[in-house]
Amino acid sequence: MDLYSIKQQAFFLNLITRLQGEDQEEREYKAVVEAKQMATSALLSFTHPPPHLSTSTLLGTSPSPWGGGGTSTGRFPNSSSFAKSPLFSSSSSLKVSSIEIRRSLHFHMESSALLQDACATAVVMGGAYSLVSSFDLLTTHNFIDQKLSRKLVHVLSGLLFMASWPIFSTSLEARYFAALVPLVNCLRLLAYGLSLATDEAMVKSVSREGKPEELLRGPMYYVVMLMLCDVMFWRNSPIGVISLAMMCGGDGFADIMGRRYGKVKLPYNQDKSWAGSICMCFSGFAISIGMLYYYSALGYLQLDWGLVVAKVALVSLAATLVESLPITKVVDDNVSVPLTSMLMAFLLFGYRTL
Ligand SMILES: Nc1ccn([C@@H]2O[C@H](COP(=O)(O)OP(=O)(O)OP(=O)(O)O)[C@@H](O)[C@H]2O)c(=O)n1
Numbered sequence: 451m452d453l454y455s456i457k458q459q460a461f462f463l464n465l466i467t468r469l470q471g472e473d474q475e476e477r478e479y480k481a482v483v484e485a486k487q488m489a490t491s492a493l494l495s496f497t498h499p500p501p502h503l504s505t506s507t508l509l510g511t512s513p514s515p516w517g518g519g520g521t522s523t524g525r526f527p528n529s530s531s532f533a534k535s536p537l538f539s540s541s542s543s544l545k546v547s548s549i550e551i552r553r554s555l556h557f558h559m560e561s562s563a564l565l566q567d568a569c570a571t572a573v574v575m576g577g578a579y580s581l582v583s584s585f586d587l588l589t590t591h592n593f594i595d596q597k598l599s600r601k602l603v604h605v606l607s608g609l610l611f612m613a614s615w616p617i618f619s620t621s622l623e624a625r626y627f628a629a630l631v632p633l634v635n636c637l638r639l640l641a642y643g644l645s646l647a648t649d650e651a652m653v654k655s656v657s658r659e660g661k662p663e664e665l666l667r668g669p670m671y672y673v674v675m676l677m678l679c680d681v682m683f684w685r686n687s688p689i690g691v692i693s694l695a696m697m698c699g700g701d702g703f704a705d706i707m708g709r710r711y712g713k714v715k716l717p718y719n720q721d722k723s724w725a726g727s728i729c730m731c732f733s734g735f736a737i738s739i740g741m742l743y744y745y746s747a748l749g750y751l752q753l754d755w756g757l758v759v760a761k762v763a764l765v766s767l768a769a770t771l772v773e774s775l776p777i778t779k780v781v782d783d784n785v786s787v788p789l790t791s792m793l794m795a796f797l798l799f800g801y802r803t804l
């Protein structure tokens with residue numbers, strides 16, 4: 451860096467320091483703000499010196515904006531003295547404005563949000579891959595039954611995905627970065643389901659009988675619902691949170707508990723049991739409340755808890771009723787349960803509760 455630039459940078463840094471060190475009582479506040487904005491912006495642009503700034507101005511031999519001689523008297527310049535300074539005179543081409551500072555700060559904020567979202571996407575993508583691989587290992591080594599493994603992947607994938615949303619930035623694009631994770635998994639399921647590629651771990655972890663084409667039904671609908679709730683509702687609406695809690699938690703535990711304890715079948719559906727449905731209702735309710743509390747505690751949702759419990763109970767009852775119907779062969783549970791929950795939550799909560 452040449453001497454000119456070093457001197458120039460030192461001058462502006464010195465100016466900012468003096469302005470910041472002034473006693474508040476002695477300041478003419480407006481002049482201070484204007485001077486700091488100009489000096490800070492000038493510092494930001496010191497590599498492109500304005501044509502009118504002569505070397506003498508920068509080397510301090512010109513009349514100081516602090517009044518008196520070429521050096522500061524320690525007093526903050528009054529606004530009239532600014533008028534005399536070549537640096538701050540209204541005719542100066544260095545009429546830097548706070549808009550330039552705001553632009554500079556906006557650029558820095560945008561680029562840091564982009565970096566945060568890119569890192570968050572990579573972390574969650576890695577988490578998804580690790581989760582499926584881990585359950586494949588547990589199944590391969592017979593630590594857990596394949597059906598239980600599938601249901602645990604069903605329960606954990608969506609809930610952990612939803613729980614990861616706060617690590618994304620507050621930018622408007624954050625939800626789309628997050629949606630890349632289910633999108634990539636959707637494409638994986640498509641490729642493996644159509645046998646365009648193979649991934650034994652994925653097929654074994656998410657299919658009932660180990661057939662690749664199974665990936666095109668339940669698991670595919672599941673990741674599509676994750677994308678839908680992410681993009682449509684994100685973390686500032688209770689609708690997406692409750693819908694995913696019912697699909698991942700409620701429906702998942704209905705299967706786990708229903709297979710094990712579901713001896714007494716439903717009168718209108720011999721494939722489903724009272725134990726499974728009761729478990730769905732309670733686990734869906736509890737997980738929904740838990741996730742709503744999580745987002746409320748992080749400040750994303752402001753909820754009237756007196757009403758929330760009753761509303762979530764109604765959503766859970768409705769989703770459980772739909773899940774118990776003998777319609778699985780027409781509409782998969784991974785579609786009927788979240789859509790029912792979305793509709794009920796929308797009617798009871800409205801779109802956003804802030
Ligand atoms: N209310 C329920 C739901 C499920 N089950 C038990 O869990 C099994 C699987 O339930 P289901 O929801 O049909 O799971 P799948 O469709 O096989 O799996 P997925 O939803 O992941 O596609 C059922 O056969 C039944 O034994 C039950 O008893 N009562």
Ligand SMILES: C/C(=C\CO)CCC[C@H](C)CCC[C@H](C)CCCC(C)C
Nearest residue numbers: 577578604607610611632656668669672
């Ligand atoms: C077996 C499943 C549904 C059938 O009812 C679940 C399928 C899961 C997908 C193959 C993987 C989905 C991963 C999520 C999009 C992201 C999870 C991230 C989290 C941090 C683990």
